[in-house]
Amino acid sequence: MKISFIGAGNAAWQLSRSFENAGETVMEVFSRHATHARDLVKYLYNAHIQEHLDFSESSSSVFFLCIPESAYAQVLPELILPKDATLILVTAHFSLNEAADLYDPVRENNNPIGIFYPVQYLQKGVNTSFDQCMICIEGDSPTTELLLSAFGKKLSKIVYAVSEEERKKIHLASLFAGDFTRLLWNQAEGLLKEIELESHLIQPLIRNHLAHLQQNFPYLNRAEREFLSHPRYVRELKDELDSNEYKELFEQFVKMIKKGE
Template identity: 40%
Template structure:
């Protein structure tokens, strides 16, 4: 299949190469940041940089919006597509209906719409991720497009699900807790060790064991440990006193500890 990417950020970096490795051809890449587009093109076989969003003469069958949620409307206003093209966004939180309505309003030709959402965290510039075990969440406005996206997804991953817009939003919220908030907390732990000239590496075996136990458990709450879980008031008080000159971290510590205790 011939594809075009609109956006050249973290997700596009990995997804475009995954499609090429699966035997598909990337025709064009567009990005508001031309430098990003050129970097991505340099990793692809024979993709070309397109300076604007006029794809009327493109040979691509699939157009992938790998862009921030807030940019979807701005892009669709300018997007010019070949007739009957399939346009998908890759958002965890934006509904399919929003994309369909926008293209109904702004597209001069009939197009099909869908969602191709990889449930993973992506960082640009790292080694391409293996998509075989990355869940792909698929949704489409019609059965033909749905079957097309399922088949395409199955060429990349062993885990392909039909997920509607509400279910995808729930997954996205859960992913923020599991990934983004967890990473933020690890950053706080690093700041604390750095502030006392301690090695963050000392925590890595603990982090690995914690994550593995949570993944292996029937429910992560069943393997919760720590002073809040055992209602160790003395230790909690010592920790709160230590954090007294760090009000934001202190508030977060207290809120999370209260949450753990209330779940008992």
């Protein structure tokens, strides 16, 4: 199937190459940053750079919108697709109905619209496997969902049709498990650097926690619970933090851990 990409960032970089490896043909890549489109096209077989949002003459039948959600209000009203082509939004949070209103407020076009959400951290320049990645789909009709499911199964064994509310819950869960955890890792790294130690020294600890997590072991052992129940020790640790925000966060974590006992 011939497909095109609007956007040339992290999601487009990963999905375009993965779909080509799965047998699809990427025809065009559009980006408001021409250098980004040029960089991506170099990694694709036959794709060329599209310089505007009028795709009415394109031979593609599916278009993946891989841009920040903050740009939807600007891009969707300008977008012109071939008749009956499917528009697929790569988004975790945006409403399907809201996107349809932006793209075609008076419902003059016959373009099906769907959402394709790979629950994965995507970064261009780094090869990412989708094989074990959950892919969430939502379509404006059963036919659209069948198409989305077919695309999902080209990349992953785990494809779920979800509602908007379910998708937002999954997105929130991914933030806690991924982005927020990375933020805490950065803080841990900073604390070690303050005493001139390398962050790799606690990576065995992280690997062990992940192994225990996968086996559903309790996240705190008895000694750790007793330690966090001692006010003086907790206060001394909190005082090691320079940022008031992290001090407050530390207090909240301790409270939640004690509450979860």
